Structure formats: structure tokens, C-alpha cells
Amino acid sequence: MGxxxxxxxxxxxxxxxxxxxxxxxxxxxxxxSPSDSQSFVAKALGVPANRVLVRVKRMGGGFGGKESRxxxxxxxxxxxxxxxxxxxxxxxxxxxxxxxxxxxHPFYGKYKVGFLHSGKVVALDVAFYSNSGNSxxxxxxxxxxxxxxxxxxxxxSNVRGQGFLCxxxxxxxxxxxxxxxxxxxxxxxxxxxxxxxxxxxxPEEVRRLNLYLEGExxxxxxxxxxxxxxxxxxxxxxxxxxxxxxAAADLFNRQNRWTKRxxxxxxxxxxxxxxxxFLNQAGALVHxxxxxxxxLTHGGTEMGQGLHTKMVQVASRVLxxxxxxxxxxxxxxxxxxxxxxxxxxxxxxxxGAAVQNACETLLERLERFKTKNPKGCWEDWVNAAYFDRxxxxxxGFYKTPDLGYDFDTNSGRAFNYYSYGVACxxxxxxxxxxxxxxxxxxxxxxxxxxxxxxxxxxxxxxAFMQGLGLFTLxxxxxxxxxxxLTRGPGSYKIPAFGDIPTQLTVSLLRDAPNEKAxxxxxxxxxPPLFLAASVFYAIKDAVRAARAESxxxxxxxxDSPASAERIRNACCDRFTKLCPPAEPGSFTPWSVRV
Numbered sequence: 001m002g003x004x005x006x007x008x009x010x011x012x013x014x015x016x017x018x019x020x021x022x023x024x025x026x027x028x029x030x031x032x033s034p035s036d037s038q039s040f041v042a043k044a045l046g047v048p049a050n051r052v053l054v055r056v057k058r059m060g061g062g063f064g065g066k067e068s069r070x071x072x073x074x075x076x077x078x079x080x081x082x083x084x085x086x087x088x089x090x091x092x093x094x095x096x097x098x099x100x101x102x103x104x105h106p107f108y109g110k111y112k113v114g115f116l117h118s119g120k121v122v123a124l125d126v127a128f129y130s131n132s133g134n135s136x137x138x139x140x141x142x143x144x145x146x147x148x149x150x151x152x153x154x155x156x157s158n159v160r161g162q163g164f165l166c167x168x169x170x171x172x173x174x175x176x177x178x179x180x181x182x183x184x185x186x187x188x189x190x191x192x193x194x195x196x197x198x199x200x201x202x203p204e205e206v207r208r209l210n211l212y213l214e215g216e217x218x219x220x221x222x223x224x225x226x227x228x229x230x231x232x233x234x235x236x237x238x239x240x241x242x243x244x245x246x247a248a249a250d251l252f253n254r255q256n257r258w259t260k261r262x263x264x265x266x267x268x269x270x271x272x273x274x275x276x277x278f279l280n281q282a283g284a285l286v287h288x289x290x291x292x293x294x295x296l297t298h299g300g301t302e303m304g305q306g307l308h309t310k311m312v313q314v315a316s317r318v319l320x321x322x323x324x325x326x327x328x329x330x331x332x333x334x335x336x337x338x339x340x341x342x343x344x345x346x347x348x349x350x351x352g353a354a355v356q357n358a359c360e361t362l363l364e365r366l367e368r369f370k371t372k373n374p375k376g377c378w379e380d381w382v383n384a385a386y387f388d389r390x391x392x393x394x395x396g397f398y399k400t401p402d403l404g405y406d407f408d409t410n411s412g413r414a415f416n417y418y419s420y421g422v423a424c425x426x427x428x429x430x431x432x433x434x435x436x437x438x439x440x441x442x443x444x445x446x447x448x449x450x451x452x453x454x455x456x457x458x459x460x461x462x463a464f465m466q467g468l469g470l471f472t473l474x475x476x477x478x479x480x481x482x483x484x485l486t487r488g489p490g491s492y493k494i495p496a497f498g499d500i501p502t503q504l505t506v507s508l509l510r511d512a513p514n515e516k517a518x519x520x521x522x523x524x525x526x527p528p529l530f531l532a533a534s535v536f537y538a539i540k541d542a543v544r545a546a547r548a549e550s551x552x553x554x555x556x557x558x559d560s561p562a563s564a565e566r567i568r569n570a571c572c573d574r575f576t577k578l579c580p581p582a583e584p585g586s587f588t589p590w591s592v593r594v
Contacts, residue, residue, distance in 0.1 A: 001186050001560035003131070003594055004104035004176060004470045007494050008303075010060025012101065013091035014074045016081035023047040025078055030059045031070040032301055033341035038333045040071040041078040049333075052078075056331045059303035063466070064175030066303075067341045068138055069101040098487040103476070104176035105142055106131040106594045109187035114158070115195050119206040123158040126150050126187060130180075131594055132165045133172035138179075139165050144275050144407075145180035148414055151219060152188035153229055153267040154210040159219040169482035170594070175343060177466060181270055182530045186471075186560060189266060189533055193540065194555040203537065204242075204265050208233060211267065220405060220414055228446045228512050229267055232422040236265060239507060240424035240442035249426065253545045258431045261439070262542030265424040266534040270527035271415030272345055272517075273403055279340040280400040280416075282350035286315065286358040288392040292379035294319070294326045298355055299339030300347040301331045305525060306455035307347055313451055314352045314518060318359035321378050336395075345523035348451065349416070350398055352518035358396025365390050417516040419523055420509075421445040423464070423531035425501065429542040432575075434568030436539055438468070440503040443531055448514035448522035460506050460528040467532025469495045472539070472562045477591040485591050501535075536562050546571040 015028040025045060031037050034054040042049040059066060073090060081088040092100065107130050114123030128146050132139035143163035150161045192210065196203040214227040237243075242265060249261040274280050284298040296315050302308045308328045316323045333339075340350070369384040370376070376384075385392060405414035425441040443460060450456045473493055477485045486492040513520035539562045547556065550573050558570050569576055 003106040003476045006063045006065030008061030011092045011097040012073045014077040015089040016078045017087045018081045023051045026053045032062045032067045035339045037074045044075040054333045056301045062303040063177045067175045095487040102171045102173040105173045107183035111191050113191045119209050124156050125160045127162045129164045133170045135172040137172045137174050142180035146184035149181045149184035152185040153269040155212045155216050178526050178529050185530050197555045229420050232444045236422040236444040260542040260545040261428050262538040263426045264534045264537035267422045268530045270419045272523045273415045274344045277404045282354040283336040284354035284358045284396040292382050296328050297335040298351040299336045300351040301342040310451045314355045345525040349517045353398035354396040358394045361394040419527035423534040425534035425538045427538040431546045431571045434564035438501040441501040442505045444507045446509040447524050449520040451521045456524045459524045463528035465495050467529040471536040543570045
């Protein structure tokens with residue numbers, strides 16, 4: 001499967017302001033990881049980290065592209081500001097940003113699968129190869145995540161997984177929403193589809209047969225608790241009216257030779273935690289002022305995902321005051337130090353628990369004033385505490401308990417919990433042009449007890465559309481020398497309004513509390529992205545119907561993204577036979593697709 005460009009609305013930008021003494025430097029950065037930027041800038045300037053202050057008000061999108069690659073720009077700008085002794089600002093153009101920062105790792109998967117006549121998969125041997133670019137960056141952690149998701153949602157008794165990082169002459173690839181998970185799960189859905197086609201059975205039947213059950217163990221020996229896959233699956237089948245749509249699509253395909261419809265229903269199981277154990281920590285700082293207003297700071301950064309809104313809600317719920325009394329100004333390294341990147345879908349869990357810890361500390365300090373004046377209001381208790389010389393500032397801290405996986409012994413807990421979801425999609429394919437229309441998608445997502453349903457539904461929709469681009473639209477072309485050719489919106493196409501399914505329905509699974517996270521909620525940023533693979537496999541289902549017209553059955557290869565060119569050639573009719581593909585090595589390509 002191919003790579004993907006982040007294409008955040010705001011490109012990488014840094015403003016560095018040198019101070020007049022002691023080697024101090026203040027930076028305003030669009031970064032998911034202020035502490036990493038602080039550390040790199042301090043090393044570049046040869047000063048301790050306490051002389052470098054990094055501020056992040058908000059970002060115009062990140063998606064992982066501003067986790068580690070931001071330091072490429074921020075260190076250069078800081079060095080220039082230090083040399084000139086005046087503020088320096090740099091914001092990359094879109095083509096510069098695409099050339100420099102890298103994107104999602106392209107993956108190649110090879111597999112062998114053992115299965116029974118019933119469709120039950122009993123053995124898997126898979127090898128992943130990632131195009132890492134010219135440096136390591138986060139490629140090893142991304143490969144580890146891909147291996148953790150190599151079986152997706154299916155229980156397999158015997159598994160061997162291997163990962164290989166390929167160093168190439170491309171810009172270093174980096175974190176992207178999903179962080180290797182979508183690549184690993186995409187290969188899994190490919191082999192389970194091949195199993196179904198080999199047996200002459202529907203992929204949906206084989207998927208359902210192999211789904212994990214409560215209490216079963218993953219290949220890395222983690223017991224699944226609180227499993228809701230079966231509930232998500234059954235509810236998605238019902239809401240999408242899958243059986244009726246399947247019958248209607250089969251009838252449509254019998255009546256039309258050059259237009260075919262396809263359906264697919266695909267599950268996802270996404271582990272929530274940083275795979276690097278030390279990153280699963282967060283801090284918060286809460287100030288209460290004499291007028292009763294609250295200033296909240298935490299280690300997460302806001303990039304449009306609604307993290308600050310959720311943190312205000314957490315503080316409001318714990319303190320028992322309206323959200324209007326609570327304010328978050330920014331994320332900065334002088335308020336909460338040593339922060340983990342806002343990534344891995346865990347920022348609400350980690351920072352929310354830290355905010356809860358700080359607010360509970362303040363509540364304990366205010367308790368005796370509430371007891372003395374039970375009819376008083378928030379402002380009365382705060383003022384009474386102030387005049388009694390009580391500290392109205394508290395810091396909070398949280399670390400995820402009982403985490404730590406050892407690859408050598410295949411033991412320990414890799415993840416705190418899992419987020420589950422299922423999507424059903426229907427498409428219509430023009431077999432003569434390879435164009436397709438996304439007719440409908442129904443998504444059922446388990447987000448526990450949602451902290452904010454409006455935000456969570458928006459995250460599910462956004463992740464799905466970004467995944468839709470990954471699996472059906474977005475292609476990166478490089479010159480043979482490794483220079484990106486598809487840079488900018490003129491040559492690199494991301495989903496537009498016309499690509500949204502005509503009917504898109506998102507439902508949050510009810511009555512599914514998660515005891516492992518803040519207020520029984522679940523992470524939502526990355527898990528839904530892979531559900532867009534349901535569109536890819538619906539396309540593959542439609543192509544299978546087209547191939548059946550030419551008496552071609554059984555497994556076939558369709559690489560991601562499913563572009564019009566690939567769909568057209570996969571249909572394999574009398575017209576495609578007129579244009580045989582050129583033999584590899586017989587020509588010099590003007591571009592290389594990765």
C-alpha cells in the first residue's frame with residue numbers, strides 16, 4: 001500500500017524570539033511535541049533546557065506530521081535568531097513542507113495463511129517491509145505497531161510476524177494518524193478476503209467466523225477484556241441493512257455488464273497506549289483565582305481535535321463548576337514540563353487523568369470551607385480559602401498502570417485497552433473507466449462513555465475521510481532520484497465533497513463503559529481511520545463481480561490506493577488485454593509510485 005501526505009491546513013511554522021541575557025530563547029511553534037522541540041533547540045544552542053521556552057497556542061492540524069519533524073525547522077530558526085539577536089520567523093510553503101517532512105510509511109506485505117474448509121484461519125506467517133526513507137525517525141515504533149495489529153480483529157492460534165525497515169533515498173517518513181496500525185490491518189483484511197475467495201464464500205461470513213471473542217488472547221499474549229466487536233458487528237449489519245443491500249447489489253450486477261456494485265463490512269481493533277512505555281505519562285497545572293475563575297494547563301496540544309474542550313469538561317465535572325469559569329490559554333514548557341507528544345490517541349486519557357488528579361487535590365483543600373458554609377457558592381469557598389492562606393494552585397500527574405511489553409519474552413501488557421469499530425460500505429464502479437462512487441457507509445464505533453459525542457462523531461467522520469484518501473485517492477510519485485513530484489494540491493489529490501459517501505451514518509455504541517480511562521471514555525482519534533478500508537474492499541467486491549463476467553474467479557491483487565487506473569486494469573476484460581503492461585526493467589520510468 002502507498003504512502004500518504006499529512007496535508008494539514010497550516011504548514012510547519014516557527015517564530016523564535018531571543019532574550020537579551022542568559023541565553024534565553026522563546027519559541028512559538030506549531031508542534032505536537034513542545035518538549036521535544038525544547039530539547040533539540042537547547043542542544044543546538046548549547047544551553048540547558050531551562051533557557052528555552054516553547055509555546056503552542058494551537059495548530060492548524062497535525063496528524064502526526066508535527067510530532068518529530070517539527071524540529072527540522074525549529075532548530076534552524078532558533079539558531080538564526082540566536083545568531084542575529086533578533087526575532088526570526090519561518091513558515092514553509094506547501095511544496096517545501098511536502099518535500100521535507102515525509103509522510104505515512106508505504107508498506108509491502110507478504111503472507112502465508114493456513115485455514116480450514118470451514119473458513120477458520122489457524123495459522124499466519126506475515127512479513128512487513130516499510131519504506132522508511134533516509135533516516136530512522138519513528139520507523140521502528142511504527143513497525144512495532146504494525147506487528148501488534150497484524151491480525152486485526154481475528155483470533156489465530158499460530159502466528160509469526162516479521163518487520164523490515166527499508167532505508168531508501170526518499171525523505172524520512174514519519175508518524176501519521178494510525179502509526180502503522182492501518183498498514184498492518186490492511187494486509188490482514190487482504191488475506192482474509194483471499195481466504196474467502198479461495199473457499200468460494202463471502203468475505204463477511206469468513207470475517208464474522210474469525211472475530212475475537214471475550215477473554216481470548218492476542219498473538220502477544222494480551223487477554224481481551226470488555227470486548228465489543230460482536231456488538232459493533234451486529235449493530236452495523238442491522239443499521240446498514242446489509243442483507244437487503246447485498247441482495248439488491250447482486251441483482252444490479254446481474255443486470256449490468258459495465259457497471260458493478262460492491263459491499264464490504266470491515267472491523268477494527270486498535271490498541272490504546274504509546275508502545276514506548278515511558279511516554280504513557282502526563283501532567284497538569286490548575287490555578288484558582290480569587291474571583292473563582294480557573295486557569296488550566298496540561299501537557300497536550302490542541303490541533304483541532306477538541307482536546308482542550310474535553311479537558312475543560314473534565315475539570316468542570318470534578319470541580320463542580322460551569323465550563324465558562326475555566327480557561328486554557330496555551331501549552332507551554334514552563335508550566336507542564338517533560339510532556340509526551342500529543343499522539344497515539346491517548347492524550348485525552350493521559351492528560352484528562354492528570355487534570356482530574358490536580359482538581360481533586362484542590363477539592364480536598366476546599367472541602368472544609370464547603371462544610372463550614374454549605375449554602376455558599378464557589379466564589380465564597382475560594383475567597384474563604386484565600387484568606388485562610390490555602391494554596392489554590394495544584395499540579396496533577398498520571399501514568400498508565402501495569403504497562404510494558406517485552407518482545408524477547410512475548411509477555412507484558414502492550415496496551416491499556418482497545419477501541420473497536422465496524423463499518424459497512426457500498427460503492428458503484430464504472431468498469432470501463434475505473435471511476436467509482438461511494439454510495440453509502442455505516443459506522444458503529446465504541447468510544448465508551450463519550451466525553452463529548454459531538455467531538456467524537458466529528459473525529460470518526462474525519463478519520464474515515466482521511467482513510468478514504470489513503471485507500472482510494474492519494475498517490476505519491478517520486479522521480480527515480482527520490483524527488484517528490486506530486487507536491488501541492490495541483491498534483492496531489494485529497495478527498496473532496498464529492499468523495500463523501502452519499503449516505504454517511506455514524507453511531508456510537510451505547511452502554512459500553514471503559515473502566516480503564518477517564519470517566520469510562522475511550523480514545524477516538526486514530527481507531528476509526530482504518531474503517532475506510534471498507535470502501536476499498538467494497539471496490540474489490542465490485543471488481544470481483546466484473547471479473548466473473550470474464551470467467552475469472554478466485555483471489556486477485558488490488559494494491560492500495562484503489563485508483564481509477566488500478567480498478568480499470570483489475571477488471572480484466574477484452575479491452576484490458578489489448579494493452580499489456582510493460583515488462584519491469586524494459587524502460588526508465590519518469591516517476592515512481594510509492
